[in-house]
Amino acid sequence: MTPALVLRNLVKFFGAQSILQDISLEAAQGELIALVGPSGCGKSTLLRIIAGLERADKGSVVLDDVDVTDLRAADRDMAMVFQSYALYPHLTARQNIALPLAMRRLNSFERMPLIGGLTPATREKRAAIMRDVERTANALRITELLDRKPAQMSGGQRQRVALGRAVVRRPKAFLMDEPLSNLDAALRVHTRAEIVALHREAGVVTIYVTHDQEEALGMADRVAVMMGGRILQIASPEAIYHNPDHIDVASFIGSPKINLLPGHVSDGTVIHAGRPLKAGLGGSDRKVTIGIRPEHLHLTTDVTQHSISVGLNRLEFLGSEVIAHLTDPSDGSGLIARLQPGEGHTFRDHTTLQASASTQHVLVFESDGGRARADDNHGRGMAHHAA
């Protein structure tokens, strides 16, 4: 099956400032891709280029095998949902949802308020539009809001109307620009599920921009992590989390943040504070950064061969989990471990603990940020295998 949406080598400058550097991406039919990254990483600009609201300086956008790079947004048949909802405040919900249909199905004469509805053909067209609006409103359970204006609705209700306006005309792609950022936390989780359901039902490609990694991981089929105008990695949420390609991906995704420790490779073995943590790395001896997710840091009271001793500062009880705040005595930096609630109190009276992680959970990054994987052939020599 051909991909529904293809981005090829998109480049964008604002003046001399580079915003997007060579962005390429292929999205399958019906796929939900989340663009996630810190603010200013270019994700919103990329979305606006896909939409056609902004022009790329180089590269192309292909939608359903048609190159739409030179088409204006109105001609691309995509729908967009905005963080600010962007509803027309002078129109009721019904008129808001009907507007994209009216713009496409009626000519400017037929759209006129009074005389437009005179011929039977136009009346039939208008009735069809209203039926579609009702159907969409039913699906979104906003029928009772249809005669209200945006000012008379809550934020959540406005966002549903905005979603209605996007889905009503069955576009070829949905583009969502942080649609949940203005909602409160409870509503956000709820609306998340609804957007996923809407996306499934429509079955069209959806590009979802967010700065919230939880949203990205929870909703998307694939997550694209953007930083500094590049896509650092695009992969399934599981792969992004457990198998990051880059140190910036590892530290952006995950809360609490991944622990980063200084280390070095000696004869294929990664060593931190004199302890070997992982073997089987190729390449020459060099400095690296070691990443271990908080839930992969095992704490014990007994010294083992691969463990490092850490100071225990504080245990934070959070109900479903306990967060241990630790100090790495080798350089005084802080570490965080995520424990099962039951584990917490066994460490309460200790000031020093032993921390370890199983080899597959020790992520190693080169000094340029790229991932160094064990068993990789790094040019020369055989890979060393863990004992």
Next chain:
Amino acid sequence: MADGHEQMTIMGAGWRIMPRNWAARTGMTAFDRRERSAAWMLCAPTALLMLALLILPTLAVLALSFTDAELGVREFAFLGLDAYRDLFTDRAFLGAFRNTAVYVALVAPASVILGLILAMMIEAEVRGRAFFRSVYFLPVVSLTVAMASVWQYLMHPSFGPMNLVLKALGLPSVNWLGSSDNVLVALALIGIWQAVGFNLVLFLAGLTAINRDLYAAAEMDGVRSAWSRFWTVTWPMLGPTTLFVVTITMINAVKVFETVATLTQGGPSKASEVLLYTIYKEGFVYLHIGVASAMAIVFVGVLLVLLLIQTKVLEKQVHYS
């Protein structure tokens, strides 16, 4: 143990209710009384100034308007509503009323529409925005009396540049300020020139306040032409601004005085007599304080009606709530 707990709850509830009951019984607590007197003291300076400078003078004018008082004449008679009946049968006053209405009808729509068009043109182009804004705003900050002499030259029937342009285009020349048929149009042109810059700046502020996402949403929704974009987004979103601009422009146009006083003195043959100029003449030239006061009351009444229409009737339609 269980009893004790219940006791606590009741007491707790009682604590919350008691002060409220007590306050309702006595009407006001000491705290409320102190609060109230402090509020009055804080309001007093402003309230007194408003009374002395606005309310009392207005009441004095209202009282004088029912009399035939003249400056320098000791006795005056109380005419009551007859003063107003006289006013509305006075041809000169009715003429001034009509002239003012014509002037407002010429100036307000033209300067509002022109201001909006210019504002959108300046908004659309980044280059020179500050320059054009300043240029169009110049008439607002320049002295009308001084600029009137420039207009007198521009509109001079024989050597004025406006007629020279008409002549160059092969059109007949116009006696701008000297003919009773044209004088209101000529004054209205000056009025438009004065008001456009102000309206433009207000519209520019209104345009910049429009959420850019709305234009993006309109584009995504298939709004293609600039014409549809204007009616879908710009015009509705400018509603509050437009209401304010229209109000301010009409009030300013009703108050036209300087150009009339300097250029035409109400002539030729009273064709440019406007309300404020007539009030001025009655009050300060003929010293008919009573008549001038009655006219002033009618004048204020006109302004109030305009304001009322705009705030009560139109306000509801532009705020979309």
